[in-house]
Amino acid sequence: MVRARRLLGIWRQKDGGCAGGRMSAGKDGPVLAAVQQGVCGVGDSWKSRRIVLGRTKMEIKVGVWRREPAKQAGDLRCLWTWESSGERSRDTVALSPGVTAMLVLLPATMFHLLLVARSGPARLLGPPTYLPGLEELWSPQALLLLFIWLALQVALYLLPARKVAEGLELKDKSRLRYPINGFQALVLTALLVGLGVSAGLPLGALPEMLLPLAFATTLTSFIFSLLLYMKALAAPVSALAPGGNSGNCIYDFFLGRELNPRLGSFDFKYFCELRPGLIGWVFINLALLIQEAELRGSPSLAMWLVNAFQLLYVGDALWYEESVLTTMDIIHDGFGFMLAFGDLAWVPFTYSLQAQFLLYHPQPLGLPMALLICLIKVIGYYIFRGANSQKNTFRKNPSDPSVAGLETIPTATGRQLLVSGWWGMVRHPNYLGDLIMALAWSLPCGVSHLLPYFYLLYFTALLVHREARDEQQCLRKYGRAWQEYCKRVPYRIIPYVY
Ligand SMILES: NC(=O)C1=CN([C@@H]2O[C@H](COP(=O)(O)OP(=O)(O)OC[C@H]3O[C@@H](n4cnc5c(N)ncnc54)[C@H](OP(=O)(O)O)[C@@H]3O)[C@@H](O)[C@H]2O)C=CC1
Numbered sequence: 001m002v003r004a005r006r007l008l009g010i011w012r013q014k015d016g017g018c019a020g021g022r023m024s025a026g027k028d029g030p031v032l033a034a035v036q037q038g039v040c041g042v043g044d045s046w047k048s049r050r051i052v053l054g055r056t057k058m059e060i061k062v063g064v065w066r067r068e069p070a071k072q073a074g075d076l077r078c079l080w081t082w083e084s085s086g087e088r089s090r091d092t093v094a095l096s097p098g099v100t101a102m103l104v105l106l107p108a109t110m111f112h113l114l115l116v117a118r119s120g121p122a123r124l125l126g127p128p129t130y131l132p133g134l135e136e137l138w139s140p141q142a143l144l145l146l147f148i149w150l151a152l153q154v155a156l157y158l159l160p161a162r163k164v165a166e167g168l169e170l171k172d173k174s175r176l177r178y179p180i181n182g183f184q185a186l187v188l189t190a191l192l193v194g195l196g197v198s199a200g201l202p203l204g205a206l207p208e209m210l211l212p213l214a215f216a217t218t219l220t221s222f223i224f225s226l227l228l229y230m231k232a233l234a235a236p237v238s239a240l241a242p243g244g245n246s247g248n249c250i251y252d253f254f255l256g257r258e259l260n261p262r263l264g265s266f267d268f269k270y271f272c273e274l275r276p277g278l279i280g281w282v283f284i285n286l287a288l289l290i291q292e293a294e295l296r297g298s299p300s301l302a303m304w305l306v307n308a309f310q311l312l313y314v315g316d317a318l319w320y321e322e323s324v325l326t327t328m329d330i331i332h333d334g335f336g337f338m339l340a341f342g343d344l345a346w347v348p349f350t351y352s353l354q355a356q357f358l359l360y361h362p363q364p365l366g367l368p369m370a371l372l373i374c375l376i377k378v379i380g381y382y383i384f385r386g387a388n389s390q391k392n393t394f395r396k397n398p399s400d401p402s403v404a405g406l407e408t409i410p411t412a413t414g415r416q417l418l419v420s421g422w423w424g425m426v427r428h429p430n431y432l433g434d435l436i437m438a439l440a441w442s443l444p445c446g447v448s449h450l451l452p453y454f455y456l457l458y459f460t461a462l463l464v465h466r467e468a469r470d471e472q473q474c475l476r477k478y479g480r481a482w483q484e485y486c487k488r489v490p491y492r493i494i495p496y497v498y
């Protein structure tokens with residue numbers, strides 16, 4: 001039991017953490033609220049921070065040295081305990097059993113999608129028509145292919161870059177450097193694959209290998225995350241992520257303990273987020289298109305659209321690679337199973353679902369409908385790129401002529417918030433554009449099945465959750481200015497709806 005005493009209205013723990021200010025005792029107290037909201041993490045020093053406790057926004061003094069995992073086996077909770085005037089109070093965080101379930105559910109969902117996409121009824125919510133045996137899942141060739149792919153992407157990452165960008169300032173005041181050569185990697189991969197195909201590489205056979213490839217990638221992600229977890233045990237406190245250090249090993253394994261795990265200058269998180277999975281997705285789509293051409297004489301219009309739309313999305317992400325350095329995945333989240341599996345397996349094997357569906361369930365698509373879908377894609381991309389570029393330009397150089405005329409709200413940090421232009425329409429115009437594009441990726445698959453709309457549904461949930469997390473962080477960073485922004489721009493993603 002951690003001992004604590006009360007000092008002039010400030011609660012202080014001898015060993016662990018401390019918080020002061022208006023306090024609520026008992027469950028979900030301020031220390032854990034602060035840690036959960038990413039306001040501070042293990043190793044952070046004593047200072048004033050803003051948190052939201054229940055529905056109340058408050059300012060507390062809090063510092064965290066250590067957290068204790070709950071002692072009972074299998075208990076996914078983390079306790080912070082302090083006492084005053086003989087009374088004991090406890091902060092309890094329920095490290096949701098959901099996390100343990102997610103470790104199984106995420107891969108299970110991915111395999112479910114792969115199986116139903118090739119089944120006759122293709123029912124998103126129904127069971128797959130058969131379950132593959134281990135002999136169908138395990139293939140040394142698939143594992144070899146995966147390692148060749150990863151090695152190729154590592155080699156391309158290590159090639160001289162047109163630019164080396166600096167990341168945001170870290171806790172220890174240093175900045176990491178990142179090569180900006182993702183687009184170059186995409187082009188060189190395309191050239192190498194093109195050469196391979198003209199020399200007889202059977203790319204059209206890839207769809208037959210999707211199941212064993214997904215299995216090999218899932219196994220690799222588990223082992224990789226385990227290695228990352230062990231590596232983080234030796235990392236200094238300043239290198240740890242705020243979210244993934246509860247002391248509960250399952251929770252930390254899932255969320256990731258270390259913020260920017262590196263081997264020399266090789267950054268695992270940055271590499272995985274943008275290279276093997278994202279580029280792999282494009283080539284899985286291409287393989288599905290080639291196989292459709294082999295089966296039916298030529299690729300369908302629907303398959304062309306899905307390939308072109310998603311290639312544009314991946315090309316855009318790699319062209320504007322530098323902007324990923326300010327996403328919360330890079331600056332805030334640890335690198336654990338969720339991101340490793342998400343980047344390496346989830347992205348290529350579930351984001352290619354529409355093309356998989358089309359290979360096994362050809363859909364007629366007339367020219368007028370195709371044109372309408374292209375228009376939806378163009379509108380989505382226009383909003384997505386317009387919003388992202390406006391913010392990036394403004395963050396880099398607020399006096400750039402393209403953004404200098406926009407209305408802004410000053411914040412205490414010296415940074416400003418855009419309150420007109422795209423960012424005056426809703427608080428996340430880039431998410432709106434992204435969702436419209438997601439709709440355009442599904443529409444070529446027709447409306448007879450729900451399965452091709454899985455991405456749209458999952459992505460909506462992901463972005464709503466992401467928006468809520470970003471909101472908390474902006475409230476912490478910008479306080480009153482953020483509240484003012486929320487008043488001026490009341491809708492989050494969809495004007496007048498949400
Ligand atoms: N396909 C996929 O699976 C996914 C795609 N995405 C896409 O990736 C892109 C990046 O998304 P994400 O990292 O979540 O978030 P954003 O690019 O939306 O960045 C949010 C940050 O922007 C800044 N900001 C917010 N409002 C304003 C404003 N009014 N004026 C100026 N700056 C503001 C704040 O940071 P600060 O003030 O510190 O600059 C805030 O933390 C998006 O386009 C998203 O759609 C994201 C996740 C998954």
Ligand SMILES: CC(C)CCC[C@@H](C)[C@H]1CC=C2C3=C(CC[C@@]21C)[C@@]1(C)CC[C@H](O)C[C@@H]1CC3
Nearest residue numbers: 106273316317324327329338341342343346347
């Ligand atoms: C498996 C889980 C349910 C969720 C895993 C989430 C990851 C797949 C995503 C987290 C943030 C991502 C971003 C992108 C791809 C998906 C992941 C890795 C982009 C690279 C997509 C292209 C955009 O232009 C930028 C995105 C940044 C965030």
